[in-house]
Amino acid sequence: MEGRVTRISGAVVEAVGIDSPNMNDIVRVGNAGLLGEIVRLQDDKSIIQVYEDTTGLRVNEKVSNTHTQLSVKLAPGLLGSIFDGIQRPLEKIMEQSGDFIAKGVDIAPLDMEKRWEFTPIAKAGDTVHEGQIIGEVAETSLIIHKVMVPVGVHGKLDSIEKGEFTINQNIAIISGDEEKIEVKMLQEWPVRKFRPVKEKLSPDIPLITGQRVLDTFFPVAKGGTAAIPGPFGAGKTVTQHSLAEWSDADIIVYVGCGERGNEMTEMLTTLPKLKDARTGKPLMDRTILIANTSNMPVAAREASIYTGAALAEYYRDMGYNVALMADSTSRWAEAMRELSGRLEEMPGEEGYPAYLSSKIAEFYERAGRVRTLNDSVGSLTLIGAVSPAGGDVSEPVSQSTIRVTRVFWALDASLANARHFPSINWLNSYSLYEDDLTSWYTENVSKEWPALKKELMVVLTREAEINEIVQLVGYDALPEADKLILDIAKIVREDFLQQNAFDEVDAFSSIKKQYYMLSAIKMLYSVEKQAVDNQVPMSTFSGIKSKELLAKMKFVPDDKLETFNSEFKTSIEEVKNSVVVNV
Numbered sequence: 001m002e003g004r005v006t007r008i009s010g011a012v013v014e015a016v017g018i019d020s021p022n023m024n025d026i027v028r029v030g031n032a033g034l035l036g037e038i039v040r041l042q043d044d045k046s047i048i049q050v051y052e053d054t055t056g057l058r059v060n061e062k063v064s065n066t067h068t069q070l071s072v073k074l075a076p077g078l079l080g081s082i083f084d085g086i087q088r089p090l091e092k093i094m095e096q097s098g099d100f101i102a103k104g105v106d107i108a109p110l111d112m113e114k115r116w117e118f119t120p121i122a123k124a125g126d127t128v129h130e131g132q133i134i135g136e137v138a139e140t141s142l143i144i145h146k147v148m149v150p151v152g153v154h155g156k157l158d159s160i161e162k163g164e165f166t167i168n169q170n171i172a173i174i175s176g177d178e179e180k181i182e183v184k185m186l187q188e189w190p191v192r193k194f195r196p197v198k199e200k201l202s203p204d205i206p207l208i209t210g211q212r213v214l215d216t217f218f219p220v221a222k223g224g225t226a227a228i229p230g231p232f233g234a235g236k237t238v239t240q241h242s243l244a245e246w247s248d249a250d251i252i253v254y255v256g257c258g259e260r261g262n263e264m265t266e267m268l269t270t271l272p273k274l275k276d277a278r279t280g281k282p283l284m285d286r287t288i289l290i291a292n293t294s295n296m297p298v299a300a301r302e303a304s305i306y307t308g309a310a311l312a313e314y315y316r317d318m319g320y321n322v323a324l325m326a327d328s329t330s331r332w333a334e335a336m337r338e339l340s341g342r343l344e345e346m347p348g349e350e351g352y353p354a355y356l357s358s359k360i361a362e363f364y365e366r367a368g369r370v371r372t373l374n375d376s377v378g379s380l381t382l383i384g385a386v387s388p389a390g391g392d393v394s395e396p397v398s399q400s401t402i403r404v405t406r407v408f409w410a411l412d413a414s415l416a417n418a419r420h421f422p423s424i425n426w427l428n429s430y431s432l433y434e435d436d437l438t439s440w441y442t443e444n445v446s447k448e449w450p451a452l453k454k455e456l457m458v459v460l461t462r463e464a465e466i467n468e469i470v471q472l473v474g475y476d477a478l479p480e481a482d483k484l485i486l487d488i489a490k491i492v493r494e495d496f497l498q499q500n501a502f503d504e505v506d507a508f509s510s511i512k513k514q515y516y517m518l519s520a521i522k523m524l525y526s527v528e529k530q531a532v533d534n535q536v537p538m539s540t541f542s543g544i545k546s547k548e549l550l551a552k553m554k555f556v557p558d559d560k561l562e563t564f565n566s567e568f569k570t571s572i573e574e575v576k577n578s579v580v581v582n583v
């Protein structure tokens with residue numbers, strides 16, 4: 001039975017007479033066969049969210065039910081791909097239909113002809129269960145793709161083949177409880193459904209980002225959640241790019257929901273050119289890009305977050321550490337708002353649907369460090385940029401995000417204007433993973449780590465208080481002990497927190513280097529403190545060699561650190577001998 005379009009309102013279409021309609025059924029709308037999803041059933045009507053441009057669609061055109069759900073295709077070939085919000089391969093679509101995506105085009109997201117060398121791990125006769133890894137494919141120069149028994153399938157492996165196969169050919173046959181199941185590398189998964197895992201594990205390993213302000217003061221765990229709220233131009237995108245390039249995740253899924261078309265163009269031109277820092281191979285060998293621009297249909301933007309999450313979970317299930325960056329989730333929320341308006345739902349705060357916060361919460365719930373169905377350990381870290389108008393985080397999208405994410409990296413326009421980058425405000429930001437991660441840092445970096453970073457954070461908070469006093473009484477009237485705090489705080493800000501994403505060495509700081517830098521600052525702090533306690537004026541310390549060295553330290557590559565550090569220690573000894581001892 002075919003349905004008929006009865007009403008069209010932008011991306012939302014009403015139809016009657018669809019064959020046994022169910023919530024979330026995927027339908028083909030109109031003569032062009034536009035992809036749509038049933039989002040509400042009301043009396044005899046089906047309300048459909050259409051993922052393609054509905055211009056030209058007319059009432060009475062046909063609607064047919066595919067009886068499938070909005071799904072992603074999972075197989076080797078995902079890495080290095082650039083998809084739109086519903087996993088259509090952007091480059092191929094553009095080749096076929098130019099800049100504007102032709103309607104109803106049905107292009108497979110993955111190459112169906114390409115042959116992959118499949119190496120079985122399981123053997124005929126084995127009993128296998130859902131999620132079990134039965135073979136491997138070298139997907140890119142960096143990543144081995146693990147082929148898993150589809151979720152919901154178990155039984156005895158009748159046969160399994162070694163050799164070259166396309167993703168759509170049978171590689172194994174499993175005798176299930178009732179029937180024989182042909183297994184291919186290609187599998188499907190409905191995007192709105194969480195992929196199952198055995199258990200969630202505690203988030204006690206940091207995602208090392210190489211960004212000093214993040215790793216030292218506001219760390220995110222592997223499998224954790226972080227929000228980057230910030231006004232226009234504050235550095236959200238540069239931060240997300242740095243994380244994609246430098247963090248120690250195995251796989252990156254980057255979902256760009258751009259406001260402006262050129263922002264997406266920038267992402268599509270910069271990310272594919274980046275090299276993987278650790279191996280020198282192309283970053284795209286471990287990356288999937290999902291791009292939405294504002295001229296793409298709003299429903300595809302709504303779906304893009306789920307498409308990204310499903311692809312990310314799939315690689316997590318192979319035992320990889322996956323990080324998903326969404327830039328910006330505000331654009332995603334606006335897509336929800338627009339669709340909700342078209343659906344004539346009761347609007348909540350600022351016109352967003354009442355379910356905005358539950359949708360945002362549901363998305364971040366997909367994060368976690370987990371034991372997978374095949375007993376490997378994988379993680380999915382979710383990092384979402386939020387762009388509140390005017391940077392005011394009291395609006396609904398920021399609030400709903402902050403409520404559920406455990407790390408808050410507050411980008412600050414005044415810091416950005418002062419060219420302090422990354423412009424993450426150290427007084428407003430926080431990480432609720434600090435306690436979970438303490439043992440990792442003490443075991444892998446140094447026992448002194450927690451005390452060291454705490455002490456320097458205290459200096460930064462004290463600085464803010466003292467600055468208020470300075471405004472009233474002036475710098476000269478300050479007690480020497482306060483001048484000391486200002487002196488050290490300036491060093492922490494300029495020589496440690498500020499980090500240039502575009503400098504070859506400074507773009508990434510290893511944890512070891514971060515530790516050396518913190519210890520060096522602490523050494524100077526101790527000497528100055530001792531001096532001040534002995535009535536030596538702070539002015540004695542202006543222009544000393546140790547400070548010059550501290551300013552250079554961020555540009556010292558790891559293999560020169562030891563030498564540099566001993567030079568620094570010598571300079572500190574000199575200060576001690578000349579100033580502190582001789583009082």
Ligand SMILES: Nc1ncnc2c1ncn2[C@@H]1O[C@H](COP(=O)(O)OP(=O)(O)OP(=O)(O)O)[C@@H](O)[C@H]1O
Pocket residue numbers: 230231232233234235236237238239387421422423499500501502
């Ligand atoms: N870590 C950094 N190092 C050096 N420069 C930076 C850094 N972060 C941001 N910038 C500078 O700030 C500019 C704006 O940053 P970015 O595009 O990331 O802002 P945004 O918050 O994503 O803005 P929008 O709201 O327009 O999306 C960059 O083009 C760059 O010049």
Ligand SMILES: [Mg+2]
Pocket residue numbers: 236237238263327
């Ligand atoms: Mg941006």
